[in-house]
Amino acid sequence: MSHTKNTSARSLRLAAVAIAATAVLSGCAGPNPRDPYEGFNRAMFSFNDTVDKVALKPVATAYKNVLPSFVQTGIDNFFGNLSDAWSVVNDMLQGKGTQGARDLGRVGLNTTFGLLGFIDVATPNGLRKHTEDFGQTLGYWGVGSGPYLMLPLLGPSTVRDTVALPVDIAGDIWHYKDPVYIRNIGTVVRVVDQRANLLDASNLLEEAALDRYEFVRDGYLQRRESQVHDGEPDAKPKKSPDAPDDKDNKDVKPAVTPASTAEAAPTVPATLAAKELNSGTPAANDASL
């Protein structure tokens, strides 16, 4: 009896702590309007960093050093093929027929001639890898990214992408792999493989950044924005994402006078993001004077 009482008391206390923590964290809102949960995010970032340092990175480094590179490539291709299948679904959900057909062709080729995806035969044939996830689909249909959110273990995200995450997980074929122990082993291998792919980039990041947290955040938010627009600077996604020529948008650019240096506002992919991000910094054009 007292036992149950104890547990419930403890969980009550825990809840109280959690609420208090949330209140404190949201109280110390960062100066960046896109990152109101900076306090929480920073805590998660350093937690992830610790996990990475003590567990993931060493394992990934060993994986990279020990396994023959063709085995690594095979593993990477295999899981890449599964995610390509999900990209096809998201291509369709965004009405990108041409891209969807290309990605479908890619999955088809790699699954058959590529022996279940272990060999990437599509890339040399011009069907390069192209990733779409459900977060991008939501973004395509106009859902804003919402604030930046650092997820435990999963890393940088936004509120929108976090909402989309369960759908992405459900859309992942490996999620349904039986038996479960194979699925679990596979998932671990997949995570290690992905980390191994990022080793060089993360080393680079350490050199480039003054404050890694901010650097990752500001880079990530831009990258997601760019992914939503498929890397097209001016894309008006709802009209014709596949249109090879959106020159019209270019022409909107105000006449360039050296003084106003018509800072590439119309060509900036994440103009909105940029504006919000640097709310105190009205476009960079006044800076270049």
Place this chain on the structure above:
Amino acid sequence: MKFIKQFIALATVALAVNAQAAAPAGNEAPDVLVKRISQDVIDTAKSDKAIQAGDQKKVMDLVETKILPYVDFQRMTAEAAGRNWRTATPDQQKALQDQFRTLLIFTYSGALSQIKNETVDFKPLRADPSDTEVEVRSQVNMARGEPIQLNYRVEKTASGWKIYDINVLGAWLVQTYQGTFTSEIAKGGVDGLIKALTAKNQSLASKPLKTVAK
């Protein structure tokens, strides 16, 4: 079929590069310029054993001689510093620009020593001949995984086209540094930012280049 296509493409590129090599730098089209620099840098990085082995001095030489002459560091720094740039004294501006430049050299040196089998494709330039600021877009094809988007913002200056921003994986370099610069300046003023950059550079200088875990 594919081979023939590739061959023709290669031949065209080679021709274009040759044709432009003789032209004075000022007349070179922006995309041709970027193409030429990147090809030159990649070829050198791939063929030079010392660079592949992570010889820091060699890599930095390569960056200094082949890339730096075509980069407008002042504009890059000014934009990264945002409106604080104008309130900074000329001395501060110079110090800031020097330190930022050094940091970028370190960063790019690290990246260059990792070049192995990557190839670069350039996308068609979308610009009017009268444009003075254009975006040159390319992608780096990796041995595996999705190609990496690599775009350049290039401006026309009196001394030819100059790069003033780079986009890697969808993120612009200047914009990515803006956040850090702004918060460092908020903490310790422009001098604080200069100090932080200097400290960072010193720690990088004392470390050997991080190359790929082999």
